[in-house]
Amino acid sequence: xxxxRFHGRGDIRVEEVPEPAVRPGTxxxxxxxxxxxxxxxxxxxxxxxxxxxxxxPHPLTGETVPVxxxxxxxxxxxxxxxDVDGVRVGDRVAVEPYVVCGRCDAxxxxxxxxxxxxxxxxxxxxxxxxxxYVLVERRWVHPLGDLGTDVGALIEPLAVAYHAVRLSRAxxxxxxxxxxxxxxxxxxxxxxxxxxxxxxxSVEPAEARKQKAAVAGASTVLDPREVDVVEAVDELTxxxxxxxxxxxAGVDQVLATAIRSTRAGGTCVNVAIWxxxxxxxxxxxxxxxxxxxxxxxxxxxxxxxxxxxxAGRVDPFQFITGRIGLDEIVxxxxxxxxxxxxxxxxxxVQPR
Numbered sequence: 001x002x003x004x005r006f007h008g009r010g011d012i013r014v015e016e017v018p019e020p021a022v023r024p025g026t027x028x029x030x031x032x033x034x035x036x037x038x039x040x041x042x043x044x045x046x047x048x049x050x051x052x053x054x055x056x057p058h059p060l061t062g063e064t065v066p067v068x069x070x071x072x073x074x075x076x077x078x079x080x081x082x083d084v085d086g087v088r089v090g091d092r093v094a095v096e097p098y099v100v101c102g103r104c105d106a107x108x109x110x111x112x113x114x115x116x117x118x119x120x121x122x123x124x125x126x127x128x129x130x131x132x133y134v135l136v137e138r139r140w141v142h143p144l145g146d147l148g149t150d151v152g153a154l155i156e157p158l159a160v161a162y163h164a165v166r167l168s169r170a171x172x173x174x175x176x177x178x179x180x181x182x183x184x185x186x187x188x189x190x191x192x193x194x195x196x197x198x199x200x201x202s203v204e205p206a207e208a209r210k211q212k213a214a215v216a217g218a219s220t221v222l223d224p225r226e227v228d229v230v231e232a233v234d235e236l237t238x239x240x241x242x243x244x245x246x247x248x249a250g251v252d253q254v255l256a257t258a259i260r261s262t263r264a265g266g267t268c269v270n271v272a273i274w275x276x277x278x279x280x281x282x283x284x285x286x287x288x289x290x291x292x293x294x295x296x297x298x299x300x301x302x303x304x305x306x307x308x309x310x311a312g313r314v315d316p317f318q319f320i321t322g323r324i325g326l327d328e329i330v331x332x333x334x335x336x337x338x339x340x341x342x343x344x345x346x347x348x349v350q351p352r
Contacts, residue, residue: 002351003131004329005066006043006051012330017068020127020135027087027141028079029095032149033323033348034122034129035072035157036333038183039273043069043123044334046275050123059117060099063125070349071097071122073129074144074152084138092144094155095136096302097121097129113163113299129153130326132351142302147310150323153348154316157183159298159305161191164271167295168244172196175237178218179258180248181209183345184271186216186319188246193217194313201236203229203257208342215318224257233261241266250274256281264288271295322347 003017022028043051051065052058074094077087087093099119100112107115122128127135144152165188170176176197178189181204192200193216201220202213210221222232233242241263247255250272259280262268268290285292298305309316321344324332333347 001132002326003068003128004070004326004349006047006069007066009047010044012044012069012334013066014326014329017131019133022079022081022135024082025084025138026081026135027077027084027093027138029073029075029093029134029136029141030078031070031073031075031129031132031134031351033074033153033350034070035153035346035348036329036337037072037157039071039123040069041334041337042275045338050120052124058099058119058124060101060119061125067123067125068128068131069122070129070131071120072153072156073097073122073134074149074155075134076149077141078133087138087141087143092147092149092152094142094144094152094302094306095121095129095134096140096142096159096298097136097156098140099124099126111299113297130329130349130351142306144306145310147306150320150348151309151316154319154346155302155305155309157319157346158187158191158309158314158316159301160184160271161187162305162308163298163301164188164246164269164295165191165195166301167293168246168267168269170195170197170244172198174243175199175201177201177203177233177242177245177258177261178213178248179203179246179254180272181206181213181216182248182341183319185246185248186212186345188248188271189213189216189218190314191308194308199236201233201242206342212318212345229257230260237263243267244269246271248272252279256284259284259290259292262288262290264290267291267293269293269295319345320348321345324349326351
């Protein structure tokens with residue numbers, strides 16, 4: 001079968017790889033759609049980062065580059081192994097793309113998303129969604145019901161947002177500010193509205209993304225080049241500051257503004273993956289007892305995320321800005337997202 005394989009910085013090749021064979025406890029998924037994630041872009045531009053480099057195999061998969069990319073995927077069950085129940089051949093499913101040890105303290109707590117040796121299908125080995133078939137353990141397979149697999153490919157990024165909002169304890173009556181209207185900022189905005197938060201402020205300088213933030217559900221969109229964001233948030237919240245803020249950019253100044261926009265005793269959730277050590281003015285936390293909370297991916301959030309979409313609380317189609325075939329993945333996928341990132345949210349790839 002064909003697969004898009006990451007060999008190194010700027011080097012993704014569509015090449016032939018063997019089809020995986022079903023084992024007991026596993027499910028063979030025929031991928032119908034897989035989204036290109038910002039993490040995939042980081043690998044393409046600067047990697048290997050999360051992908052295991054040559055000479056340093058991932059401790060759970062034993063693999064190094066080249067690896068098949070793609071972790072935001074959904075498809076149809078093609079075959080099930082022995083001892084598998086709850087899914088049948090032909091079911092539409094989304095995949096929670098984890099590789100975890102199951103033994104460390106985090107896994108025993110149920111926080112398998114921060115497993116000590118955490119890996120991801122589509123980054124760490126074990127196949128990936130930019131191929132026709134992916135073999136996964138039954139525990140990571142989530143039925144989509146009546147939802148289509150194009151929507152199913154969006155469950156993974158939406159679960160990232162659902163998890164962050166859940167950890168924040170945001171609820172109706174709260175005010176929230178989302179810093180950044182890239183893909184994760186947009187789905188976080190949508191997840192907040194789905195949770196019943198009506199006052200959701202988006203902070204974003206790019207014109208195209210500001211428009212997308214409004215569609216995603218932002219009640220107010222602030223351009224940090226035009227206003228003092230802290231003062232504007234104070235005015236919108238009668239001087240209190242926001243109950244919860246979300247840093248989705250990974251920029252020092254943005255984090256500082258997010259913290260200073262949070263009300264006394266409030267919570268600032270960091271959703272971004274940082275490319276450098278962040279600088280934090282600790283007194284901005286101490287003097288108002290603001291909590292900064294890290295949020296990574298998802299843990300037991302896929303079923304609730306699927307229900308959120310199925311119930312119509314989030315419109316997933318607003319995030320799909322392109323659909324391409326596997327052979328087009330570099331020029332019309334990765335390069336399009338790099339060169340026109342403000343115009344795009346999610347480009348879906350059909351591997352077949």
